[in-house]
Amino acid sequence: MELTGAQALMRSLEMSGVEVMFGLPGGAILPVYDPVLDSSIRHVLVRHEQGAGHMAQGYAHVTGKPGVAMVTSGPAATNIVTPLCDAFMDSIPLVVVTGQVAMSAIGSDAFQECDTTGITMxxxxxxxLVTDPADIPRIVAEAFHIATTGRPGPVLIDLPKxxxxxxxxxxxxxxxxxxxxxxxxxxxxxxIAEAVQLIRTAERPVIYAGGGLLKARAAEALRELAEMCDIHVVTTLMARGVFPDRHRLCLGMPGMHGNYTAVTAMQQADLLINLGARFDDRVTGNPxxxxxxxxxxxxxxxxxxxxxxRVPDVAIVGDAKVAVEALIAALRPSDGSAATDALADRSAWKSTVSGWQEQFPLSYDQPSGGHPLKPQYVVEQLRDHTPDDTIVVAGVGQHQMWASQFWQFDYPYTWVNSGGLGTMGFAVPAAIGAKVGRPDRTVWAIDGDGCFQMTAQELISASAENIPVKVGILNNAYLGMVRQWQELFYAERYSEVYLSADHPDYVGWAEAMGCVGIRVESAEEVVPAITKANAVNDRPVVIDFRVDTDEKVYPMVPAGGSNDDIILGPEGDADAALKGTAPS
Amino acid sequence: MSGAQGTNLSPEETAVVSLPQEPDLHIFAAIVENKFGVLARIAGLFSRRGFNIFSLAVAPTADPEYSRITIVVDVHNTDVNQIAKQLDKLVNVINISELHPSDSLERELMLARVGAVDLEAVTDVISEYGGEVLDQADGEAIVSVSAHPDRLDRCERQLRPFGLHVLQRTGRIALRALDADEPAVGMTA
Incomplete structure (x- = not known):
């Protein structure tokens, strides 16, 4: 059968199991957009190529399947560099196809030419860079294999016209x-045998659960290991949901804005069992x-x-699920006795940890009378008035941390965010991609006002394609996290962080994009607005939550500092935390 | 890359070389797929991970599908294992191994245009290193010397007083000695 390269590309994508792709056509990719019309693959037309990449990421996050995006050459290719980098940092499987100028024009500074493979290397x-149409099926098959196996990541195919x-x-x-x-x-x-020895003798062990467990689909295995050995689990920002927050062994999120117990338990552990995490600086502080x-x-x-x-005492190369299952098999006694019988006595440690949990919970204070509205209160009400398996998508900044802290994640693949790269504007397009991947689920983006303004135009794509996502903007009129750092570390000298509470008019903007727009200014209005939003299923909804500008994210470990120097914030008893109960 | 051919190597030079190395230079040999952009991938990796390339030599192997790359890295402030592991992650890199100087044969080729008013004196210097005069005219000569890089350094220093008008060195290439243990799995580097 003779096909054009363009037809071969689409057929190869179909053969690779692609059901949905996100993209925007242009000159150099025009030949491929013709067979798009005849393909079984659903194509979601975006308004900006960055949106295509983040939608593909959101889709990949919640489905476990590779996300696929297709855009043209030059500026389209450069616009998708941010999602590529984001996916590279967070190990998200993507296959991105870019158009390229004709082979004969490459290197001539042709219209919309850029060195896409060079830029994205x-x-x-x-x-x-495809140079022969006969290579297309092989390259597509390789691209999906590379993107989805090993440590997942983005693969780009540059296709000359x-x-x-x-x-x-x-x-x-x-x-x-x-x-x-x-x-x-x-x-x-x-x-594995060496690891088992360390686990048996540890008196203060902590499982440091990372995003690799989600990639390996190892949530059940993790739970079995933790329960069998009765070991506490911290879930990193990339791993929220891999272990249920409501579980008695779950300590929640560690790191710069982790809760006191998670941070301190890691800090004072005598054994860290790192499963698919990478000792990111936001977790370790000063290593x-x-x-x-x-x-x-x-x-x-x-x-x-x-x-x-960090140099490990035992390095285990391999798939996280395979590794956890091997640990379980090696730790399970053959005589039917409890695995914990063979472990060191940890009662003192357990009591220390539960003491911290009791003494230093995450906290905030929503004043009575409803003003000012606290962002944490909004997150808690969203959590309590949506289905338990709601998918939550965040951008980057204060709202992201509050969402991670105050949501209760009890299921894997319900949390989508930009962890490593910290890409503002991630939430709206990633939520759209997540909703495309899981149309059966409620998808809420919890976004910041600064983030929302970066990629909000994709809500037009969502309206046009009937993808009913919901967006809650925690609108504090500022680039809030930057403001927080300026307040704490730059003597309250606020430089270029005020965005204005009223510009844009978020309700008007949402309606102009075909969404339902709602404004909330007090605590009393929060639940009715969420209830109203949940009832809308034929279009996107945007709620502009006007929240307290002064609210900050706590606890906080200052950048480059030691995790021993965690700041609890005004609600916590910092002196007790720093000096009192923590054993040295 | 064919510099070692056609030159007469002294017995000393063909022996397993264990001359003192600068302490922070490590030699890696990589077999890579001979494909478009592979060198850029390797150079880009070194640059973005902050690894410092001291010298680099690339040419196809006996099987033209593959190239062999000898990379000398200044590992000051860098974990040697990280360099090998990061390189190994590149899809086009088939394998990578570190060559320890004590287990390896190293050579480098130098071409130099030198002042040669006294051609006999120049010839005396380079013949000590098994070099040869390739060209001469108007009080200048082009000489070729292939030797262990440390010996080449000495040769270069000895040529300097004659006037080193143009100097081109290839960067070192190296092979594991026949009696050394094979550390790498897969294709032999």
């Missing part, structure tokens, strides 16, 4: 042949002072993560 797991137009003889490869790419899933038994007494077991499918920040 640093932010993709791999990329391809003349290659799209040229003819090829159709085939579909049975397998991929990548001699330089052999990710290791299976774990080394000797390393020289991080968990100084802890031995480290580090499970990661990417061997380069071992020793990158």
């Amino acid at each position: 640093a932010v993709t797991k791999h990329n391809y 003349d290659v799209s137009n040229a003819m090829m003889t159709w085939y579909w490869p049975d397998s991929v042949d990548l001699p330089g790419y052999q990710p290791q899933r299976d774990v080394d038994a000797a390393a 020289a002072h991080f968990a100084p007494d802890a031995k480290v077991i580090h499970v990661d499918i990417d061997p380069a993560e071992h020793g990158k920040v």
Whole structure:
């Protein structure tokens, strides 16, 4: 069968199991947009190419399938660099197709030409410039294999226009042949045995659960391991939901804005069992002072993560689910006795941890009378007035931290956010992608006013394509997190952070984009507005929550500081936290 | 990359070389797919991870599908394992191994245009290193010397008084010695 390169590309995407793609056409990709009309793949037309990339990310986050985006050359390719980098940092499987000028024009500074493979080399797991239409099926098959196996990540395929137009003889490869790419899933038994020894003797163990567990679909295995060994679990920003927040062993989120118990339990642990996390600086604070007494077991499918920040005592290369299941098998007694019988006595540690939980819960104060409206109150009301399996999507900043802190995540794949890159504007398009992937679920974006203004135009795409996401803007009229740092570390000298509470008119803007728009100014209005929003299923909804400008995210470990120096904020008893109960 | 061919190597130079190394230079040998952009991927990785390339030599292997790259890295402030692991993550890198100087044979080729009013004196210097005069005219000569890079450094210093008008060195290449243990799995680097 003779096909054009463009037809071969679409057919290859279909063969790869693609059901949905996000994109926007233009000159160099025009040949491929013709067979889009004949394809079984749903195409969601975006308003800006960055939106296509973030939608593909949101889709991938909640479905576990690779997200697919397609845009043209030049400015479209540069516009999708941010999502590529975001996906690279957070290990999200994406396949992005970009148009390119004709082969004969490459290097001539042609209209809408840019060196897309050169620009994206640093932010993709791999990329391809297609030079022969006969290579298209092989390259597409390889791209999906690379994106979804090992440590997942984005792969870009740059497709020159003349290659799209040229003819090829159709085939579909049975397998991929990548001699330089052999990710290791299976774990080394000797390393597992060493890890088991450390777990048996640890008196203050903590499981440091990372996003790799979600990629490996290891939530159930994690729960079995934690329960069997009765070990507390902290869930990083990328791993929220992998272990239920309501579980007695869950300590919640660690890190710069983690809760006191999660931060301090890690800091004072004698064993950290890192499952698919990467000792990110937002978790460790100053790595020289991080968990100084802890031995480290580090499970990661990417061997380069071992020793990158912290040298592990036991490095386990492999798939997180395979590793956790191997640990379970090795720790489970063959005689039917309780696994905990073979472990060190941890009663003192458990009582210390529960003491912290009691003494230093996350807290805020919503004044009676409803004013000013506290952002944490909004998050709690959203949490309590939406289905338990609601998917929550955040942008980056204060609202993201409040969402992570005050939501209760009890199911995996219900939390979508930009962790590593910290991309403002992520929430609206990622929520749209999540809703496309899980139309059966309620999807709420909890966004900030600064973030919303970066990518809000994608709500037009959502209205046009009938994708009923809901957006709650925690509108404090500021670039709030920057303001918080200026207040705390720059003597309240607020430089270029005021955005205005009234411009834009969010309700008017939402309505202009085909959404329902609601404004909320007091605590009393919160629940009725959420109830109204939940009842709308034929279009997106935007609620402009006017929240207290002065509210800050606590606890907080100042950047570069030690996790011992956690600041609890006005609601907490900082002196007790810093000096009193914590054993040294 | 063919500099070692056609030159007469002294017995000393063909022995396993264990001359003192600068302490922060490490040699990596990588077999890579001979594809568009591979060198850019490697150079880009070094730059964005803050690894410092001291020298780099690339050419196809006996199988033209692959190239062999010898990279000398200044590992000051860098974890050597990180360099190898990050390089190994590149899809086009088939394998990577570190070559320890004590287990390896190293060579580098130098071409130099030198002042040669006294051609005999120049010839005396380079013949000590198995070099040869390739061209001469108007009181200048182009010489070629292939040797262990440390010996090449000495040769270069000895040529300097004659006037080193143009100097081109290739960067080192290295092979694991025949009696050294093979550390890498897969294709032999």
